[in-house]
Amino acid sequence: MKRLLLGTTAISVLALSPIANANTTIELQRFFGACDAEYGSSIDVSAAVGECGIITTLVNKFEADNPGIDVKVTTVEWPGYDQLNAQLASRSAPDVVSMHYSAMSDYQSRGLLVPLDSLLKEQGIQATDFTDAAISSVTKEDKIYALPFDNWTMLFHVNTNLMKQAGLIDKNDNPVLPTNRDELFAQGQQFKNATQQPYLIQISANETAAYARIFYTLMMQQDSKFFADPSRIDLSGEDAKAALTLMKEIVNKGLSSQNLDYPAAVSAFANGNGGIAVNGTWLIGSYDAQSKEANNALSDGYRVFPVPQFFSQKDATYADGHGWVVPRGDRSDEKMAAIGKLFKFLYDNDYEWARTGHLPTVKKVITSNEFTSLPHRSDIAKITKTGQALPAEVLRQFAIQDILGEELGSAVNGNKSIDDALKTAQYRINDLLENI
Template identity: 55%
Template structure:
């Protein structure tokens, strides 16, 4: 039985039930599939969005608030393990996709190329949402061949989250209280050595175990800073280059010299930073709110001397840049009634109207007016990370299978860092594997 037939039958039963049961049943249902974690124990009933904290708390509260304001619409939420694309692909294959789904802007092209997502230009126009209202980066991220295929909700990037107490102990704080940041790869290694000698701790904590994303995002960033056009051809990567070798040599040295925590997954790496076990956590925009809240609690490692966060330092002599991506809400291409489509449009408009609250996670707003607002800029640390809105650079949207490519690059970088392969062999295998993937799409 197809999804739409099942839904029609359920609707018929619901109509029958309305005549004999409660009149409070909703008229329209939206199936919303998202990542961002599960937090119903803390926020499952919360409708005060301003009180919510973190990605999960805010998105959960936004959905709750939407249902409160729209009692005729029910939002059925499915929370998937990040990033959820294997499950989404299987759902499309089975003809049973969600109505609305969170998708990274870097991944949109995979589904657009298979005609699985609905162009949103007309639906957004019906809701009074102009494409010109989005930031350039967010609009570019959701546009393919002149059509908008997702409501952009943010742009994000990796950042340097810094424990200022440890930096001060290492003599790496300026007179104005800002951290001393390296301006070259050589300077980074010198500062990491200085930090380790002064504190007895590694300079970095990174999620290097069971992880591929961080490796790849760092790799892209430092290639971009060398003006390496590694995807000049979107169907083939070019990384057997001096620029790529320089990045891997830097990371292998950091690893070999003990300047980075080892064998930690994402959660353990985050906890190491919260415990004061390293000076810098390479983490995303999405933890700014959580880290700032921790820094305001008496007795915590981040409260001891302060917390700050900055974009990646420029370590190479090319263009000021760092890798960036964004989240979007996409709509599956399916037959729907006018009422169902209108409900989806209303839901997208609600998320758009609450872009400021979503930006409290630490992500950069997708709506230009929010990015420019005094309210947003008054949030903690936003002035120090706003540069990402200018320097954030995605991989070209024409490049397919970006998350699969991310896995390959991360695996090969790990092999090079830990000595399982030589750097030259890792780069050769990285290039061959990525190009084999792209060749047989």
């Protein structure tokens, strides 16, 4: 009986041990939503659409290709940093986390992120493989702290049906866009007179990010060094005044929609209530799909371009992006190797992610046929060169964006003078940075 028991126990242990030791588990935490109902078991990446669909399918495919590795996904409400902060405080941070480039400095500066240089090198990934816009955003103190996954920015989404009505289409059927501020006002007025619609559809209510992003772009186009010292913002120069004056004049001349929040601005453009929507890369897919359907405001009439260069000094656009970081923590070599494999897989599938509308970070993807043959991508590909982030050392970029957006909004909507708004924004931002 004793032998029988021992034998049974031994067989059970042997049988169970491979199950217990087989897989390395990577805990991956991300935003982008959950879509298990549609993509929970799909591994056909090329058939997936949208941020959620593509990232869910990519992870499923990685697991299918790597039977020894499990990826346990936790989705968080965008942007998820409160949750991450709590996890870091309780030393229970996940292994891989999605993070905006603009948020990385806050974590890297406190030593909360693991440098990834050697991990990427082991997978044969070089810093030179990535676009300048991407790699410069994830490099801090000469070390790489994230796998850059995409770049996103504000764009000019153009309703070419209305532009045609306004006579703003050239002989090659391309929309005529302004190349300086005078052309902006002239074309805007021409559009308004012909269509009785605002030339630009801008997000102006319950919004701070859009104001700040456009302001950054206009500052960068003047080659402004408003963060020459990363611990202080300088908005006292003529460059800041010129940028904000342009934003205000667009509204004062009635060339922009007013009092639209984000959803209202998105649907206003979809319904043909304006010529050009100033909004992000992420809307390309939705508007393009709409343009392929009949009998709507965008039917056969949608194009998209980078924000034009309004100042002569530099062709630049403010760009942010999403990356994958590894928070500080104790991890075995096996787990780090598994993370390396996951990163290599995501790097290899940068094209698939670029189908979301975001711009790829891997140089060879940008020049690939499959990417350039995607709708509209060749029109915006130059952003991978002109895209520019705030200096990597600038902390609290999310909070700065909110403060700046509030003050710029006050000036644009007439509640504050331009000088007052810039002065207050500078004071509030520097106060924030001084008290970190």
